[in-house]
Each structure stands twice: as structure tokens, then as C-alpha cells.
Amino acid sequence: MSSSRPKPRYLASSSTSSYSASDSDLSSSASSSSVRHSMDSTQRPAVQVAVLRCLRCARAEEITSTDHPSSSGMVQIGTNIYYCNRCAKMVGYT
Numbered sequence: 721m722s723s724s725r726p727k728p729r730y731l732a733s734s735s736t737s738s739y740s741a742s743d744s745d746l747s748s749s750a751s752s753s754s755v756r757h758s759m760d761s762t763q764r765p766a767v768q769v770a771v772l773r774c775l776r777c778a779r780a781e782e783i784t785s786t787d788h789p790s791s792s793g794m795v796q797i798g799t800n801i802y803y804c805n806r807c808a809k810m811v812g813y814t
């Protein structure tokens with residue numbers, strides 16, 4: 721008789737565990753999709769956008785990493801220091 725007693729117990733515990741398993745599976749799949757999203761965004765930006773600000777007139781110019789700073793009308797005079805074409809001419813950089 722002892723073998724018939726744990727039978728319903730085992731069934732009940734297995735049904736509850738399958739319930740909680742599907743519940744955690746839902747939340748884990750949702751979190752994994754968000755991880756996939758962040759992986760997508762880290763893979764995508766091969767082109768970075770940088771803002772060059774003129775040191776003299778504070779004019780900002782947006783360039784992508786594939787652009788050369790000089791093609792956007794900015795003249796680099798130092799590390800992260802730029803003049804716009806106008807100011808570069810005034811200062812005598814071009």
C-alpha cells in the first residue's frame with residue numbers, strides 16, 4: 721500500500737512543477753529577446769556619429785565615422801579640437 725500512496729503525490733508535484741516551468745520559460749524567453757535586441761544594437765553601429773564643435777564659434781557639425789572631418793567643413797587643429805572652415809580661415813589654418 722505504500723507504493724500506491726506516493727503515486728498521487730508525485731503526479732501533483734509534477735503538474736505544479738510543469739506549471740512553474742512554463743511560467744519561468746515565458747519570462748526567460750522575454751529576457752532573452754531583450755538580450756538579442758541589445759546584441760543587435762551592439763553589432764549594428766559600424767558607423768558612429770560624432771559631433772565636432774568649432775572651438776571658436778561653437779558651431780556643431782555632425783559627422784559619421786566614415787566621413788573625414790575635413791569633408792564636413794571642419795578643420796582639425798588638435799585632438800578633438802576643431803575649427804569650422806570659416807574660423808580656420810580667419811585664424812589662418814587653411
Ligand SMILES: [Zn+2]
Pocket residue numbers: 774775776777778779803804805806807808
Ligand atoms: Zn567656427
